[in-house]
Amino acid sequence: MAENEQILIDRFCKGDHTAFHELVGRHKKKIYYLAYDITGDHHEAEDISQEVFIKMYRSLKTFRRDAKMSSWLYQITVNASIDSLRKKSSRQTKQIGEFDRLNIQESLAASGVHAFDPLRSTESSQIQNHITQALKKISPKERTIFVMRHYNDLKLNEIAEVLGITIGTVKSLLFRAIRKHRKELSSYGNDPNLEATDE
Amino acid sequence: MGMIPIWRLPMSDCKKCKPLFLQAFYEELDTKQKQFFKDHLLVCENCRSEFEEIKSTLNFMSRRVRPEPTKKFWDSYEKRLDQRIEKEEASQDEREPWRIKLLRPFSLAPKWTYQAAAALVLIVAGVFIGRMIFSPSVSEIKQVSQSPGLITQQQPQAELVLRTQDYIERSKLILLALVNFDPATEDPYALDLPYQRRVSRELVQEAGFLKRELAQSDQERLEHLIAGLKVILLQIANIEAENDFEAIEIVKEGVNSRGILMEINLTDLRRSIRKGKRSMSPDQPSHKPQTS
Numbered sequence: 001m002a003e004n005e006q007i008l009i010d011r012f013c014k015g016d017h018t019a020f021h022e023l024v025g026r027h028k029k030k031i032y033y034l035a036y037d038i039t040g041d042h043h044e045a046e047d048i049s050q051e052v053f054i055k056m057y058r059s060l061k062t063f064r065r066d067a068k069m070s071s072w073l074y075q076i077t078v079n080a081s082i083d084s085l086r087k088k089s090s091r092q093t094k095q096i097g098e099f100d101r102l103n104i105q106e107s108l109a110a111s112g113v114h115a116f117d118p119l120r121s122t123e124s125s126q127i128q129n130h131i132t133q134a135l136k137k138i139s140p141k142e143r144t145i146f147v148m149r150h151y152n153d154l155k156l157n158e159i160a161e162v163l164g165i166t167i168g169t170v171k172s173l174l175f176r177a178i179r180k181h182r183k184e185l186s187s188y189g190n191d192p193n194l195e196a197t198d199e
Numbered sequence: 200m201g202m203i204p205i206w207r208l209p210m211s212d213c214k215k216c217k218p219l220f221l222q223a224f225y226e227e228l229d230t231k232q233k234q235f236f237k238d239h240l241l242v243c244e245n246c247r248s249e250f251e252e253i254k255s256t257l258n259f260m261s262r263r264v265r266p267e268p269t270k271k272f273w274d275s276y277e278k279r280l281d282q283r284i285e286k287e288e289a290s291q292d293e294r295e296p297w298r299i300k301l302l303r304p305f306s307l308a309p310k311w312t313y314q315a316a317a318a319l320v321l322i323v324a325g326v327f328i329g330r331m332i333f334s335p336s337v338s339e340i341k342q343v344s345q346s347p348g349l350i351t352q353q354q355p356q357a358e359l360v361l362r363t364q365d366y367i368e369r370s371k372l373i374l375l376a377l378v379n380f381d382p383a384t385e386d387p388y389a390l391d392l393p394y395q396r397r398v399s400r401e402l403v404q405e406a407g408f409l410k411r412e413l414a415q416s417d418q419e420r421l422e423h424l425i426a427g428l429k430v431i432l433l434q435i436a437n438i439e440a441e442n443d444f445e446a447i448e449i450v451k452e453g454v455n456s457r458g459i460l461m462e463i464n465l466t467d468l469r470r471s472i473r474k475g476k477r478s479m480s481p482d483q484p485s486h487k488p489q490t491s
Contacts, residue, residue, distance in 0.1 A: 021277045028276055033265065042266065050280050057284060131263045150260060155227055171221055182256045 005069055013061050020060070024053050027070065030152065031077050037147035038081035038140070039088075040132075048080045074154070074162045078144055085140050134184040142177040145170055212239050216246045220253050359412050363421050364470070366409055370402055370428045371463050373435060378454055382444045392438060399435040406432065424466060427457045 005026075011019035031052050036045035055076055056063075063069070135143055145163070148154045149170075156174075160167045216239045222228050223236050240247040373395055380390050406429035413422035431453050438446045454460060 024277055024280060028273070032268070036265065042268070050283055053280055054284055054287065127259075127262055128264060131260060134260070135263075146260075149221075149225065150257065151263070151265065156222065156225070171218065174221055178253055178256050181260060182252065185256065185259060 006065060009060055009063060009065075020057060023056070023060075023069075027073055028053070030070070031073055034074060034077050034148065034152050035081050037151045038078070038144055039084050040135070044081075044084055048077060048084060051080055052076045068161075071158065071162050074148075078148075078162065082140050082144065130185055134181045137184050138177050138180050142173050142180070145173045146177040146181075149174060213243060213246055216240070216243065217249070220250050223250065224254055224257055356416055359409075359416055359418070360421075363409060363413065363418070363425065366402065366405060366425065367428070367463055367466060369398070370432060371460070373398055373402070374428075374431060374454055374460060374463075377435060377447060377450050378460065380447065382447070396436050396438060399432040402432045403429055403436055421466070424459075424462050427459050427462070431457070431459055 005023065008019040008023050012023070028049060032045050032049040035048040035052075036042065039045055039048065052073055056073065063072070135146075138146065145159055148159050148162070149156065154162070156167050156170050160170045163170070216236060219228060219232055219236050222232070228236060240250060376390065376395060406425050410422055410425050410429070413419075413425060431450060434446070434450045434453055438450070440446075
């Protein structure tokens with residue numbers, strides 16, 4: 001754990017609530033984005049991220065000093081997000097947020113979140129839909145690993161640590177996710193090779 | 200660098216290269232791995248092609264647009280979080296079962312106090328259950344107290360008292376018959392003096408045995424009464440003629456002077472009082488002889 005994080009925890013344990021806010025401020029975006037990437041729903045992501053920080057608030061005094069806080073927070077986030085997906089799946093509700101483009105635009109509009117960067121607003125909505133569908137088609141665990149590596153910049157060994165699995169398993173699941181993406185994108189008539197050259 | 204035909208490449212290099220695809224794309228290879236990977240792709244068309252496919256798929260997936268929450272959303276994030284924490288803590292207090300609320304003041308007590316209290320409760324419960332299961336009931340106690348053995352032990356005493364009472368009653372009848380006899384107004388034949396004499400003789404004989412038994416059982420009062428009665432009854436037994444009114448008067452005077460009837464009445468009164476006390480305490484064993 002970073003030394004200054006340790007200082008913040010000590011301050012919190014002494015009753016300094018601002019230390020808690022500082023810790024939240026450091027991690028809130030990463031936690032929200034990860035929850036959002038897994039669930040694809042803004043409200044769900046906010047709810048999960050707050051749940052994570054409430055858990056942190058309650059167990060900060062007993063937090064192991066040698067543990068890495070971000071890994072611990074990611075772990076809680078992943079578990080809560082997968083739980084959320086399962087609950088949604090069991091209720092057979094509509095598909096999650098970003099994976100349903102219209103939903104996300106509505107929800108973001110309602111919550112004051114702007115859905116798209118103006119520069120990117122010209123991006124083909126068709127491409128976004130295809131990506132959404134590709135993410136929908138993979139399992140929650142594959143999706144979790146994929147978004148952790150691809151959209152949240154967690155290294156393979158960090159993912160392995162957070163999920164408590166080996167790097168080999170992480171790579172295997174990631175490969176499987178990529179193969180499914182490729183297959184899914186091909187079925188929509190996209191040629192990733194050509195599209196990729198635009199980047 | 201020219202392409203090398205695939206059949207001339209060692210297969211082990213491809214096996215080493217493929218697991219590095221993801222790390223290569225995400226730039227997680229160390230220098231040595233990076234060099235090996237680069238060199239291998241230059242010479243291996245299969246691996247290069249496969250890596251290009253992965254790369255293009257991942258690049259395509261990178262086109263995903265993640266909506267960005269507004270600054271306002273982030274600025275008020277901690278405030279909303281604090282509100283939620285407060286709300287959850289409040290609702291947790293409300294949801295807390297009444298048992299926990301009730302026991303909360305005791306939660307500060309040290310652990311040993313719970314253990315001691317639990318042990319005490321167990322002991323009390325054990326004693327209670329033991330008494331309930333193994334102790335005899337009230338009716339059993341009654342039965343035991345009224346058991347034949349005990350009665351047998353106290354029976355001679357009771358029997359003596361019973362016989363004494365019977366004796367007194369019979370003597371009383373004889374005395375009353377004489378005391379209440381008025382020669383001026385009553386027919387001497389109505390007194391049936393021969394019968395009175397005969398019974399009196401029997402009673403005098405009986406008095407000897409009874410006195411001895413009462414003396415042995417320390418019944419002094421009754422012994423004294425029986426002795427007095429014996430004297431009077433002896434006088435009655437010795438009346439010779441039915442019209443011996445003088446002898447009858449002597450007996451009357453003897454009864455009055457000795458206060459025999461009053462003593463008999465007192466004995467009856469004491470017996471009644473004892474009887475009343477016993478009837479008030481039904482659980483007490485009753486050894487009182489049943490007088491007729």
